[in-house]
């Protein structure tokens with residue numbers, strides 16, 4: 373069948389309808405959740421602890437088989453996932469980790485290119501234990517991007533990094549996303565990180581999307597006055613009091 377270009381332009385990278393998920397001990401974790409993410413759109417997902425952010429991500433990644441039959445999830449393209457820990461195979465060097473499972477004669481070349489893109493040229497033969505936490509996350513990003521995903525899922529990928537490394541990783545992730553244009557769903561606890569990176573921030577509460585705001589900064593900078601407004605609004609939505617913020 374010939375591809376319908378109109379369809380390809382408008383089809384979302386993710387469509388979730390009426391998604392439910394519960395675990396026996398806790399009532400419903402996801403309670404009829406709806407979500408669309410457009411191709412190339414960067415969405416940050418925030419919400420109090422235990423509101424189902426990771427549960428949603430696992431469902432979208434196809435890692436939760438039991439979620440089937442509880443709603444509709446449509447993810448038409450390839451999906452890559454980045455976790456808080458890099459999950460590199462310790463018995464493989466960096467390049468084989470990046471291209472693990474990849475087919476094709478040019479896999480190694482693509483892996484090398486991906487490593488160069490994340491600033492790790494020359495480290496192809498290093499072992500994971502020889503890399504810093506930030507470098508390991510760079511490898512993890514390279515491993516994701518080399519698969520050219522239409523959807524990149526990231527579950528607090530910078531949560532274990534120090535503040536300075538985080539800022540560097542933010543810049544790197546933005547650059548990579550601008551170049552490769554995957555749709556992104558990034559789980560984060562850090563409202564500033566959400567605003568600094570995303571086109572849209574959604575907040576999960578009671579297993580549904582409670583807040584959905586566009587990050588309408590005129591320039592992507594913490595000095596944009598809109599940054600502070602969005603920050604105050606989102607912290608309010610999360611129930612963080614004025615006193616807590618001091």
Ligand SMILES: Nc1ncnc2c1ncn2[C@@H]1O[C@H](COP(=O)(O)OP(=O)(O)OP(=O)(O)O)[C@@H](O)[C@H]1O
Nearest residue numbers: 395396398401419420421422423424425426427428
């Ligand atoms: N496999 C599982 N078995 C039983 N309960 C689970 C399972 N996975 C998640 N849960 C429960 O579902 C709820 C939501 O968990 P989830 O990890 O999705 O929350 P979260 O919003 O990502 O939290 P956090 O911000 O703390 O990482 C929690 O109460 C958790 O205990």
